[in-house]
Amino acid sequence: MKHFLTTDTLSREELDGLLDLSDEFVEVLSRPIPKVPALRGRTVAMLFFEPSTRTRMSFERAAKALSADTMSFSPGTSSLSKGESLKDTALTIKAMGAEALVVRHKATGAPWRIADWTGLPVLNGGDGAHQHPTQALLDALTIRRHFGTLGGLRIAIVGDIRHSRVARSDISAFSTLGAEVTLVGPSTLLPVDLTGWPVVTAEGIDEVLDRDVVYLLRIQTERGGASVLPSLPEYVSRFGMTRERFARMPDHAVVMHPGPMNRGVEIAPEVADHERSLVESQVANGIAVRMAVLFRLLGGEVADA
Amino acid sequence: MRELVLQRGIVLGPGGPAAADVLIREGRVVEVGGHLRAEKVIDCDGMLVGPGFVDLHVHLREPGQEWKEDIESGSRAAAAGGFTAVVAMANTEPATDAGHLARYIQERGREVGLVEVIPAGAITLGRNGEHLAHLDELWKAGVRLFSDDGNTVQDAGLLRHAMEYISDLGGTVAQHAEDPGLTRNAHMHEGAVSSRLGMQGIPSLAEETIVARDLALAELTGVRYHVQHVSTAGTVELVRTAKRRGLPVTAEATPHHLALDHTEIEQMDSAYKMYPPLRSAQDVAAVAEALRDGTIDAVATDHAPHAAAEKDVPFEEAPRGVIGLETAAAVVQTFVAPDPVTLFERMSLAPATIAGLGEHGRWLEPGVPANIVVFAPDVRWTPRRFVSRSGNSPFLGRTLTGRVMATVHNGDVTYRSE
Numbered sequence: 001m002k003h004f005l006t007t008d009t010l011s012r013e014e015l016d017g018l019l020d021l022s023d024e025f026v027e028v029l030s031r032p033i034p035k036v037p038a039l040r041g042r043t044v045a046m047l048f049f050e051p052s053t054r055t056r057m058s059f060e061r062a063a064k065a066l067s068a069d070t071m072s073f074s075p076g077t078s079s080l081s082k083g084e085s086l087k088d089t090a091l092t093i094k095a096m097g098a099e100a101l102v103v104r105h106k107a108t109g110a111p112w113r114i115a116d117w118t119g120l121p122v123l124n125g126g127d128g129a130h131q132h133p134t135q136a137l138l139d140a141l142t143i144r145r146h147f148g149t150l151g152g153l154r155i156a157i158v159g160d161i162r163h164s165r166v167a168r169s170d171i172s173a174f175s176t177l178g179a180e181v182t183l184v185g186p187s188t189l190l191p192v193d194l195t196g197w198p199v200v201t202a203e204g205i206d207e208v209l210d211r212d213v214v215y216l217l218r219i220q221t222e223r224g225g226a227s228v229l230p231s232l233p234e235y236v237s238r239f240g241m242t243r244e245r246f247a248r249m250p251d252h253a254v255v256m257h258p259g260p261m262n263r264g265v266e267i268a269p270e271v272a273d274h275e276r277s278l279v280e281s282q283v284a285n286g287i288a289v290r291m292a293v294l295f296r297l298l299g300g301e302v303a304d305a
Numbered sequence: 306m307r308e309l310v311l312q313r314g315i316v317l318g319p320g321g322p323a324a325a326d327v328l329i330r331e332g333r334v335v336e337v338g339g340h341l342r343a344e345k346v347i348d349c350d351g352m353l354v355g356p357g358f359v360d361l362h363v364h365l366r367e368p369g370q371e372w373k374e375d376i377e378s379g380s381r382a383a384a385a386g387g388f389t390a391v392v393a394m395a396n397t398e399p400a401t402d403a404g405h406l407a408r409y410i411q412e413r414g415r416e417v418g419l420v421e422v423i424p425a426g427a428i429t430l431g432r433n434g435e436h437l438a439h440l441d442e443l444w445k446a447g448v449r450l451f452s453d454d455g456n457t458v459q460d461a462g463l464l465r466h467a468m469e470y471i472s473d474l475g476g477t478v479a480q481h482a483e484d485p486g487l488t489r490n491a492h493m494h495e496g497a498v499s500s501r502l503g504m505q506g507i508p509s510l511a512e513e514t515i516v517a518r519d520l521a522l523a524e525l526t527g528v529r530y531h532v533q534h535v536s537t538a539g540t541v542e543l544v545r546t547a548k549r550r551g552l553p554v555t556a557e558a559t560p561h562h563l564a565l566d567h568t569e570i571e572q573m574d575s576a577y578k579m580y581p582p583l584r585s586a587q588d589v590a591a592v593a594e595a596l597r598d599g600t601i602d603a604v605a606t607d608h609a610p611h612a613a614a615e616k617d618v619p620f621e622e623a624p625r626g627v628i629g630l631e632t633a634a635a636v637v638q639t640f641v642a643p644d645p646v647t648l649f650e651r652m653s654l655a656p657a658t659i660a661g662l663g664e665h666g667r668w669l670e671p672g673v674p675a676n677i678v679v680f681a682p683d684v685r686w687t688p689r690r691f692v693s694r695s696g697n698s699p700f701l702g703r704t705l706t707g708r709v710m711a712t713v714h715n716g717d718v719t720y721r722s723e
């Protein structure tokens with residue numbers, strides 16, 4: 001594995017291998033000193049051209065748990081705002097000694113370009129509305145640790161799928177791992193053309209309350225503004241995971257959310273904090289899967305099948 | 306004496322293609338026949354010798370953005386593509402919205418002397434869509450085609466007045482059809498590929514709603530109306546229907562819309578970013594069919610040069626536009642493969658008529674101006690570099706069939722392939 005850019009091209013074996021490795025790092029993280037020397041002396045640079053404290057902290061924590069050094073770049077204080085190109089920035093960071101790059105950018109495909117320019121291993125930390133593959137890996141790990149497998153599970157993804165890189169990455173990973181995926185959302189928030197997608201669709205959230213997992217996406221009210229949703233209360237009535245709806249789900253079923261949550265919109269506060277909400281495990285597992293990917297890209301072949 | 310013989314070619318004359326020599330003297334064709342002699346000779350064995358190509362739609366970037374291209378480098382690229390005349394769009398800086406600006410472009414083209422450069426005039430001041438440009442002045446400066454290209458004239462009331470006014474002058478209104486309400490934040494065709502990539506898409510309707518509206522306004526005002534860079538099957542149908550009803554409507558298609566579809570964007574390479582965007586395979590087939598049957602009158606390159614560094618960015622951040630002058634005929638030959646008469650009708654005769662250029666686009670016979678291209682329809686080649694100052698071409702490194710071997714403008718050889 002040279003880069004980690006998308007879940008679209010990963011095989012079931014590759015995904016399972018990464019999840020197995022992640023399980024080992026979950027164990028590492030539970031130790032009194034949650035740290036291994038695997039990447040001592042190696043340098044990972046965080047290139048977050050789009051602000052995201054959560055994802056960035058998770059990657060930094062993962063790098064440090066592997067004893068790697070980290071460098072950080074944020075556009076607010078950088079020369080990028082002085083007109084330096086993305087390419088120059090990437091090459092400068094390479095020249096400073098970075099050996100792997102974690103890239104988040106608002107433009108689809110930016111991590112691919114940076115991989116071409118620098119030749120360094122690149123981890124996609126989210127590009128546009130395209131891919132967020134470590135999020136998919138942490139979601140899959142969370143589900144696998146809870147249910148033992150994704151094979152045969154029925155998973156519904158609810159909300160703004162059109163603008164969601166999480167959904168695109170999750171759909172590929174979940175279906176490759178054997179789950180059946182149903183998409184739920186208003187037409188304004190579904191992709192325009194689902195040709196070739198391994199999914200079925202449903203009209204409203206009430207149709208998917210019998211699923212094993214209901215995955216709620218953040219409603220990004222800044223996207224498309226008033227022309228995609230008449231109002232948030234209307235959204236809640238058709239697509240919100242309210243307390244009443246949660247009560248109609250089977251006893252073994254769980255809810256998930258990539259965060260940050262709009263409590264009271266896509267998810268009711270009581271549901272978010274319920275023991276059958278996996279939101280906290282998702283966050284914790286995020287560090288382990290990022291360790292696994294960094295280890296795979298920088299550390300070598302130890303865990304390769 | 307300026308004399309030249311194009312020897313042993315297949316000459317496209319008023320009676321159709323025929324093997325012959327062409328004798329050119331002092332900028333005119335003086336004889337078409339056998340065994341003609343002159344000091345200077347170009348061997349055209351097996352090649353088509355026909356009227357030089359005319360491009361209705363180029364961006365020469367001068368004045369204002371000369372680092373991308375200027376009238377000289379653009380003229381050189383045009384000559385290398387077999388063109389003897391080009392219509393320069395008005396989205397210069399400043400926009401070509403007044404007489405002196407149109408005259409500057411024309412004069413600069415004449416100084417360079419490689420192709421005839423005819424400016425298009427803006428329809429509105431500064432191409433802002435708010436106030437009519439200096440249409441009289443532009444007309445007097447030689448402008449025959451008016452377009453805000455790059456922008457759509459959105460305000461239907463303003464466009465109606467522009468059409469009435471330009472109709473009085475005798476000019477043609479050309480529209481870059483794209484409804485901005487349907488293209489916000491969008492960078493590629495709306496469909497399966499945009500959905501997968503998570504990019505906002507430009508629906509086909511963004512073009513078709515504007516063309517439908519404009520056709521109604523053109524009928525109301527009686528103006529000659531020209532659809533620029535047709536990209537969808539729906540637009541083709543609208544133009545076909547309008548023509549059947551006898552409206553004075555013409556249309557152009559670019560080589561890239563005749564050859565490539567939106568699946569190219571899978572690689573997220575900004576060399577494939579242009580507006581209108583590359584559409585579906587069905588759209589490409591419909592546009593190509595329309596070029597064959599004449600619903601689309603002309604090939605126009607929409608030659609849009611950008612500097613390498615400007616395009617070497619993520620797809621969504623790249624400027625729109627690709628170059629096209631040097632590969633146009635080859636791409637048409639490779640992907641549409643028209644017969645020679647059709648090729649020259651679409652690339653020379655029809656565009657010369659639409660542009661109002663009497664010195665170009667005439668079948669070769671004694672007396673016509675010597676604006677000529679020598680084109681070898683079967684020669685295979687691979688573009689590796691360009692004469693244009695820019696290299697933003699989706700055809701770089703692709704093997705094409707058909708090559709411009711020589712270009713003659715006003716009797717002078719302006720290009721020869723090595």
Ligand SMILES: [Zn+2]
Nearest residue numbers: 454455481533
């Ligand atoms: Zn245009």
